[in-house]
Amino acid sequence: MNLHIQFLTLSVMAGSGAFMGILFDVYRVLSGQLRPPRWLVPLLDIGYWMIATLFVFRALLYSNDGQVRMYVFLGLLLGVWLYFRFASRFTVRFVRFCIRTVKALFRFLVKTVEVVFIKPILLLYRLVIVLLGFLWAISIFLGKVVLQLLYPFFALGRFLLRPLLKRLHIPAGWNRVAGWFVRVVQAVKRWLFGKDGQ
Incomplete structure (x- = not known):
């Protein structure tokens, strides 16, 4: 093996040692930030x-x-030593900066989705609920007013028609229908005005 190949191998192994150091720093910082479960740590180390x-x-x-020659291991050790001596702290800072950037971007995206989509939907939902409640209250009020206005006419009609109905022969089926209608009207009155119907 000539000197050129030996020097190339030594340089490549030194670069490989530096790569191992970079990979170790990235793994170490990510493990510290993500805090994986204790049982997962040996598997990550093996990986x-x-x-x-x-x-x-x-x-x-x-x-x-x-x-495999002795200078292969010397190149690996040299690369690892040079990396941890001169470049490790910059790698750690860069990885932490990337993590902070990703977190900030994630928070920005979550905030954007909340402002653009979630809050308008919740506001629209609340407005619909308020509007439906308002319409329901108005309908109940108008129903009470209409029943109050029609109640004297119902009473007058019942009073005026009572003698006529006594003289007429009304089939039993119509009596049941009329009784059912009276019970429905009374139930609506109780629901709207309370038990006393007033």
Whole structure:
């Protein structure tokens, strides 16, 4: 293996070590922010090491066809050390900035949906309820007024027709219909005016 390939392998492994450090910082910050369940942490650790191992293996195949030498591990350690010595804090700050940005964007979207859709719908619902209640109150009031106005005519008609109805032979079926109508009118009066019908 010539010197060029060895230098390429050392450089690629150093970059792989830096990538492992970046991936570890991202994983560490996300775990601290999301706080996964305790039972999930070992699985996430295994996932991190699987991704890092696959990446290093692919990089090693690219650089020297997968041949493992001592300088491969030296390159990995060098990349990890250089990353944590000079760039780790910037990665952590950047990841936290991205998390804050995503949270702010999510809050903005939620607020926008609430202002544009939810609040108008709730306001319209309340207006409809108030309008229906107002119309219901008006209809009850008008019904009371109409019954109050018609009640003297009902009483007068019953008084005037009582002698005529006594002289006429009315079938029993019509008597039942008239009784049913009187009971309905009385029930409506009780519902509108109370038990006393006044």
